[in-house]
Amino acid sequence: MIRGKYVTLRGLELIDAPEIVRRYNDLEVRRFLLSVVPISLEEERDRIKRSWELRRKGEYYMFGIELNKPKRLIGTCGLERVSHIHRRAEVSIAIFNKTYWDQGLGTEATQLLLHFGFNLLNLHSIWLAVFEDNRRAQHIYGKVGFQRVGTRRQAIFRDGRYIDMYLYDILAEEYRHQLERGTA
Amino acid sequence: MHYNDWELRRFLNAIVPVSKEEEEDWIRSTWEERRKGTSYVFAIEVNRSKLLVGGCALTGVSITNRSASFGIALYNKTYWNKGYGTEATQLMLSYGFNQLNLYRIHLTVFEFNERARHVYEKVGFTQVGLHRQALFRNGRYWDIYIMDFLAKEYRKRYPQQEKL
Numbered sequence: 001m002i003r004g005k006y007v008t009l010r011g012l013e014l015i016d017a018p019e020i021v022r023r024y025n026d027l028e029v030r031r032f033l034l035s036v037v038p039i040s041l042e043e044e045r046d047r048i049k050r051s052w053e054l055r056r057k058g059e060y061y062m063f064g065i066e067l068n069k070p071k072r073l074i075g076t077c078g079l080e081r082v083s084h085i086h087r088r089a090e091v092s093i094a095i096f097n098k099t100y101w102d103q104g105l106g107t108e109a110t111q112l113l114l115h116f117g118f119n120l121l122n123l124h125s126i127w128l129a130v131f132e133d134n135r136r137a138q139h140i141y142g143k144v145g146f147q148r149v150g151t152r153r154q155a156i157f158r159d160g161r162y163i164d165m166y167l168y169d170i171l172a173e174e175y176r177h178q179l180e181r182g183t184a
Numbered sequence: 185m186h187y188n189d190w191e192l193r194r195f196l197n198a199i200v201p202v203s204k205e206e207e208e209d210w211i212r213s214t215w216e217e218r219r220k221g222t223s224y225v226f227a228i229e230v231n232r233s234k235l236l237v238g239g240c241a242l243t244g245v246s247i248t249n250r251s252a253s254f255g256i257a258l259y260n261k262t263y264w265n266k267g268y269g270t271e272a273t274q275l276m277l278s279y280g281f282n283q284l285n286l287y288r289i290h291l292t293v294f295e296f297n298e299r300a301r302h303v304y305e306k307v308g309f310t311q312v313g314l315h316r317q318a319l320f321r322n323g324r325y326w327d328i329y330i331m332d333f334l335a336k337e338y339r340k341r342y343p344q345q346e347k348l
Contacts, residue, residue, distance in 0.1 A: 085221070087285060
């Protein structure tokens with residue numbers, strides 16, 4: 001468990017599945033995520049079980065984002081596609097409970113993920129991809145130290161048209177540098 | 185065949201003989217470990233004659249600490265004292281630091297294995313400690329030396345990135 005001031009990143013349990021399924025099947029949440037296909041409770045339970053296995057192998061670290069007060073699961077996040085030789089991983093994050101959007105909680109969760117990736121897993125680079133119209137997320141990534149490094153043009157088809165995906169990354173040295181300056 | 189020679193085995197961990205089938209199983213297990221990235225075992229082959237003269241490995245790869253343990257044996261004694269072990273060690277160091285992105289490579293060597301200690305020092309390992317009286321061999325106890333090599337030291341000593 002990685003505890004912050006407002007939220008804690010913790011492992012997912014099977015008992016979390018109903019809340020995750022209920023929230024993720026909301027299209028307003030899902031329109032910023034890769035898949036618009038609904039998920040079933042059983043699929044989600046399988047996905048959680050699979051995440052334990054991948055965590056043991058060190059290939060994927062999936063966390064629940066839990067509000068500290070009151071204790072409540074408000075989202076999920078993770079470091080995916082962990083490459084051991086290149087020491088890099090991809091961030092995925094979603095606050096699936098819309099009540100908790102725009103309160104700085106996603107920012108803190110992202111910072112906790114960076115701490116986990118750079119200070120505990122010894123990664124060299126952490127990257128992510130975000131939809132061009134997901135301004136809220138782009139603002140957060142810029143704030144915590146990511147740089148926009150490229151574009152995957154027309155990579156996503158949604159709402160009847162193609163949209164771009166922006167690529168962001170941050171290197172370990174940049175992360176440590178901003179920690180020293182106290183801006184992380 | 186060569187591995188069951190006592191003159192070689194006195195420098196290695198196990199003193200019990202191995203059978204052909206055990207050795208085959210072991211070779212298969214190295215493929216699996218290599219896929220998982222937990223250890224990398226190589227054969228040492230002489231370029232001209234294509235003769236297999238030994239083996240070397242980076243084992244116990246720790247993903248988070250970026251460290252691994254080095255081991256080597258030239259089991260064909262005809263090829264001892266000719267610089268083959270030195271070159272094989274340097275090739276493995278390059279593989280470990282330049283390709284696998286390791287931060288630390290360490291090894292242990294028996295007190296009485298002076299030939300190996302000489303090679304390790306020559307290529308850049310530093311003796312950093314020892315396990316006192318950790319080995320019982322030929323009726324008495326011996327120390328086991330611990331040596332290591334850090335990536336930053338390696339890059340200082342071997343500045344041009346050698347191609348494998």
